[in-house]
Amino acid sequence: MKRIAIFGATSAIAQAVARLYAQEGAHFFLAARNEQRLQAVAQDLRVRGASEVVIAAADLVNVNDHAALLERARSALESIDVVLVAYGVLGDHARSIRDATLAVQEASVNYLSPLSLLTHVANLLETQGHGTIAVIGSVAGDRGRRSNYVYGSAKAGLATLASGLRHRFATQAIRVVLIKPGFVDTPMTAGLAKGGPLWATPERVARDIRRGIERGSTVVYTPWFWRWIMAIIRALPDAIFKRLSI
């Protein structure tokens, strides 16, 4: 039976991952902002087979609450096998490139808050001596593009944070898995035009995430083809990249 703490547990991807583990009878600690939504997710996981679900309504932007929140997770689960950090916002890019306040707000949710939370998580796992941290980044963090660099730069920061933690724990039984989804059909992306072969379902992405967690992979692109798409995008010389409208 796995003991799993999920931060941002009401996101579509987090729910899909949690369902996979619920079938195996996992024990959950779920944190997210909206209590009613958390309760709906908790009921669902119980029906699907979760052995126990503890919820905590918390606005994760409030970094000063992180220590207490982590303590609640630790006392609910005793020892933590998996920590999934699955929250983030996809802001209105056209507005946040003009409005520094908006850009900073977005970065607070997408980078500063996970930086704080993961600092606490890392120390906790170091004390207990084992565990897997899975962080949801994005292919948008692989190269700054004019269409999403505010979001992308925060996710790039998250990627560097994950690789740093991985390096820190290289000699211990602690894994740090960075997940890089491409386009996923969730309420967060409801504003984007959908359809076509690049779009994936949260269920598909969740299966990849679980496999990554089980294997202790370093970076999981999901679906897999994004690894190659992003390799090409990263390799493009600036002279060509500048001319592309991507």
Next chain:
Amino acid sequence: MESSRRDYLSWGRVHRYPHQVAVPGFADGAEGALAAAIGAGQTVLAYGLGRSYGDSCLNEGQTLIATRGLDRFIAFDPVAGELECEAGVSLGAILELLTSRREDEPRWFLPVTPGTKYVTLGGAIANDVHGKSHHAQGCFGNHVRSLRLLRSDGAVRDCSDVENADLFRATIGGLGLTGLVLSARIALQKVPGFWLDSEDLRYSDLEAFFALSEESATDWQYTVAWVDCMARGRALGRGVFTRSRHSAQRPASVGAPLASRPRVAMPVDLPGFALNRFSVAAFNSLYWRRCARMPKRHLRAIDPVFYPLDAIGHWNRLYGRRGFFQYQCAIPTAAMRACIRTLVDRVAASGEGSFLAVLKVFGDRPSPGLLSFPLPGATLALDFANRGGATLALLDELDCIVRDAGGRLYPAKDGRMSGADFRRGYPRWDQLASLADPAFSSSFWRRVTADAPMERAA
């Protein structure tokens, strides 16, 4: 709220309309989407997995609230066999839950399931779907204990036999017009096992079909026949009759009783000419011959019995970009023999052959739903590639035959019946009209009520 988009279609892919689409992840998001649509002066319709064939799940130029994000289980009572879930949960997800439970616990199963498991609970209620068990179990609505309905006044109504009973009956088979179903509680059936004791019997004409249906009604919970609707003369109505029932046995080979994903998928549309009278006739003849002359009895998994077409993802693309029409009628017992014969003969003569012709005798258990489709008698379902005017003319002819027999068509499958035929087939339509939520509408509903006489319009 999103901008207008054209990628929300029904299964037949004939009706292609722009919609505003909201995809809420939680009930509060659905409330917000409903309020926003009303604020924008739009009508609303819930959209589940888009398995209705015509325009009953569409709302041209207006708003759809996609329910696929409202897909959580709420409670399962393994003693009483009752399951409560949000409206966007698919029947496939329910079966996955039920079949993955521990072996030593009682086994529960859906009492009614249509020909695909990729429908939502909300859609199953709104269309009061039926299946191969109709003669034994009635409609889906017969097993709905209660539901929660979000109305445009912002209130959530708890509806059941005893509470808001009129709204409850109007919502079952109510085509999504009474409000947004947020969740429902359904009763399950206890079964000895998930595998099915199943028998295929090749039969030679319509009389043989009716004899088999009668003979199988008490001992076989699931019955249906595939009809070769290219065969004429003495072979008219010949086909393969399949009857099944749950079994405590399991096959020697290891495997799950439920398939988790389609095995293959149609990646693109097949060109429109691929299904023609020759290829369809060849398929029909081959299928009939493939079934052995002697009855074949074996233990089968859930999917090949209930959902043979689910094995091919997007099978509707077989019909090409122009899409296809489904035509499903219910014919009262007194007229069914003669009428089904006339219908099959007319289709065979047209050469517009359907390669999925399905025939079943309904039972006489009434559904609580006001606008339920099944009636004591028989139902015939056909599909036709959309060849424009020629196809529509044939369907109009079939309408005359159905009308003369006192039958009616299934709204979930329809995209073209006349308003007069709808109102004749469903005389309680005006009760639904008076209980419908003023902010909810559909392309189907506008089409079949637009020409209603003024004094009856609500």
